[in-house]
Amino acid sequence: MTDFATVTPEEYSKVCDFLYRRTGMLFTEAKRYYVQRRVSERMAFLKIASFPTYYAYLRSDVDREIEQFINALTVNETYFYREEHQLRCLSSDLLNERVRSKARGAALRIWSVPCATGEEPYSIAMWLLENWPEVDVQDVEIVGSDIDTACLTAAREGEFGQRALMRLSPGLIGKYFVPTGESRWRIVEDLRGSVQFTSANLTDGAQMRAHGRFDVVFCRNVLIYFDDASRRLAAENLFECLVPGGFICLGHTESMSRISPLFEVRRFADAIVYQRPSEGPSEGTHG
Amino acid sequence: MPLVRRPHAPAEAPAVPHSLTEGTAEQRWSAVRAAAERPDGVPRLAAALAQESDPRVREAIFNGLARAATAESAAAVVPYVRSEDAALRTAALDALRAMPAASGPHLPGLLADPDPDVRLLSCELLRNMPESDANRLLIGLLDRETEKNVAAAAIEVLAEIGRSEALPVLARAAQRFADDPFLAFSIKLAADRIGRS
Amino acid sequence: MAETAGKRILIVDDANLVRRFYREALERAGFEVDEALNGVEALEKVLAASYDLALVDVNMPQMDGLTFIRALRREAPPISSLPCIVISTEAHDHDKAAARTAGANFYLVKPVGQDLLVEHVAIMCGLPA
Numbered sequence: 001m002t003d004f005a006t007v008t009p010e011e012y013s014k015v016c017d018f019l020y021r022r023t024g025m026l027f028t029e030a031k032r033y034y035v036q037r038r039v040s041e042r043m044a045f046l047k048i049a050s051f052p053t054y055y056a057y058l059r060s061d062v063d064r065e066i067e068q069f070i071n072a073l074t075v076n077e078t079y080f081y082r083e084e085h086q087l088r089c090l091s092s093d094l095l096n097e098r099v100r101s102k103a104r105g106a107a108l109r110i111w112s113v114p115c116a117t118g119e120e121p122y123s124i125a126m127w128l129l130e131n132w133p134e135v136d137v138q139d140v141e142i143v144g145s146d147i148d149t150a151c152l153t154a155a156r157e158g159e160f161g162q163r164a165l166m167r168l169s170p171g172l173i174g175k176y177f178v179p180t181g182e183s184r185w186r187i188v189e190d191l192r193g194s195v196q197f198t199s200a201n202l203t204d205g206a207q208m209r210a211h212g213r214f215d216v217v218f219c220r221n222v223l224i225y226f227d228d229a230s231r232r233l234a235a236e237n238l239f240e241c242l243v244p245g246g247f248i249c250l251g252h253t254e255s256m257s258r259i260s261p262l263f264e265v266r267r268f269a270d271a272i273v274y275q276r277p278s279e280g281p282s283e284g285t286h287g
Numbered sequence: 288m289p290l291v292r293r294p295h296a297p298a299e300a301p302a303v304p305h306s307l308t309e310g311t312a313e314q315r316w317s318a319v320r321a322a323a324e325r326p327d328g329v330p331r332l333a334a335a336l337a338q339e340s341d342p343r344v345r346e347a348i349f350n351g352l353a354r355a356a357t358a359e360s361a362a363a364v365v366p367y368v369r370s371e372d373a374a375l376r377t378a379a380l381d382a383l384r385a386m387p388a389a390s391g392p393h394l395p396g397l398l399a400d401p402d403p404d405v406r407l408l409s410c411e412l413l414r415n416m417p418e419s420d421a422n423r424l425l426i427g428l429l430d431r432e433t434e435k436n437v438a439a440a441a442i443e444v445l446a447e448i449g450r451s452e453a454l455p456v457l458a459r460a461a462q463r464f465a466d467d468p469f470l471a472f473s474i475k476l477a478a479d480r481i482g483r484s
Numbered sequence: 485m486a487e488t489a490g491k492r493i494l495i496v497d498d499a500n501l502v503r504r505f506y507r508e509a510l511e512r513a514g515f516e517v518d519e520a521l522n523g524v525e526a527l528e529k530v531l532a533a534s535y536d537l538a539l540v541d542v543n544m545p546q547m548d549g550l551t552f553i554r555a556l557r558r559e560a561p562p563i564s565s566l567p568c569i570v571i572s573t574e575a576h577d578h579d580k581a582a583a584r585t586a587g588a589n590f591y592l593v594k595p596v597g598q599d600l601l602v603e604h605v606a607i608m609c610g611l612p613a
Binding site for chain 2: 574
Binding site for chain 1: 500520521523524525527528532547551
């Protein structure tokens with residue numbers, strides 16, 4: 001069993017530099033302890049005794065080791081109102097900007113992909129009902145999509161445990177959920193019925209195109225784990241699924257700088273988001 | 288409540304793919320993406336690349352060639368590493384980086400190119416290559432390299448992937464480039480990183 | 485040293501060793517330093533915080549340094565007027581001309597010594613000689 005004390009400062013630096021280059025995540029001196037612990041834990045779990053062997057394993061992303069490592073480090077749970085700052089940005093800035101560009105009567109379309117078991121699209125729905133004044137006069141369509149059909153089935157059921165609701169006030173829970181048993185709650189029928197769940201693979205252009213175009217896309221904590229080629233393909237597909245001027249939000253540890261140069265960077269009070277340019281590239285003919 | 292739900296009616300299929308070289312940039316982008324999904328797309332993408340100046344369409348062409356990841360698609364990308372246009376060089380290198388197996392056979396030639404800029408940029412591509420091959424190629428380059436910037440690029444990659452077999456060549460480089468503070472700094476750091484490898 | 489305190493420099497270069505080398509020199513001279521490893525990350529940084537100067541490499545993944553500077557110049561003031569020194573291995577006249585056209589304020593050819601670097605940074609930050 002490798003004791004974490006044997007990961008030297010130089011070796012720690014190698015892991016941090018590699019992760020920074022690959023994902024954009026920066027691990028400062030303050031995080032050293034946590035990174036060292038994770039390296040030792042992963043080495044123990046994989047029964048790898050030497051750091052150079054583990055480092056090579058991590059670098060070549062065998063069995064999605066980068067994702068395993070980062071998940072262990074950042075505690076990637078899904079729950080309602082996760083990354084609330086992006087929801088605030090949505091209701092404070094993004095939707096208002098989109099409304100100004102839309103034809104009267106046209107619905108705003110919001111996509112959560114991947115949606116996993118539905119916490120994110122339901123959160124978006126609840127948040128808008130609670131925090132966006134225009135929700136009474138503006139049609140909003142929310143779609144949640146995932147590659148995992150078991151997740152979609154669960155999402156349509158809309159039943160969640162206590163941990164998923166941990167960020168919600170008793171008032172919100174009372175308003176949007178009904179208890180269904182021992183520490184289980186189900187989204188009220190109206191809200192369940194207002195979110196559409198579909199199957200989608202981010203790297204399948206045809207499947208993605210079939211969903212039409214959206215004003216805002218939430219694509220969190222998945223792109224950064226794809227390989228180079230898949231990342232760029234998914235980014236292209238997402239670009240195509242945005243209306244010009246539409247926005248895409250990534251996970252808080254992710255950055256388009258490691259994914260694709262297609263999108264413009266926009267800074268709002270609550271979040272950095274990425275935007276498909278409003279006017280396309282020069283529409284002139286070429287020959 | 289005005290959260291509306293539309294039945295999932297798949298959006299209409301796009302029109303028959305347009306020519307890759309005619310029409311608006313938007314049309315060319317769609318045509319390129321469609322061509323990239325076809326097995327016979329590589330020659331068409333390569334030909335279109337030679338004429339395309341729009342960055343987004345070029346990006347889509349490079350992505351298509353990278354996904355194909357064949358000897359032919361890599362060969363189509365390699366010449367753009369020499370471009371005078373920085374954006375084009377960046378796109379070409381990103382594409383080669385995304386297809387390491389297909390790019391691999393080109394690396395010995397690129398690392399021995401008479402143009403130091405080409406050698407320098409190509410060092411970067413070794414990060415994603417199998418470690419033993421990458422070490423062997425970088426050691427070979429570093430031992431014969433006279434250009435400081437190229438040596439620096441090789442040492443930068445060795446700091447990430449270097450193994451103990453690279454230590455002797457680093458020591459020799461330290462002698463050769465003793466007058467350059469940046470290279471001295473880099474070599475020491477790389478050797479420290481290689482450590483127990 | 486007092487003059488440099490509070491001046492923030494953004495190093496934009498995809499080479500780890502280059503960033504470390506510059507950081508060492510600039511911090512020794514009393515500057516605050518931040519880093520980005522390509523043009524997209526650099527844009528994210530300049531939108532999130534204010535800097536007095538950017539040192540910009542040309543060849544980087546995703547977005548090269550000249551494309552970054554062009555995008556920077558399209559932003560709203562004061563971000564758009566961030567002084568940029570391009571530091572590149574490219575030494576030909578057409579490279580320097582391209583940098584000027586993109587909006588670079590100055591151009592240095594690698595390898596750049598630490599003293600020369602600090603001297604140019606100080607000048608561009610408007611500090612006394």
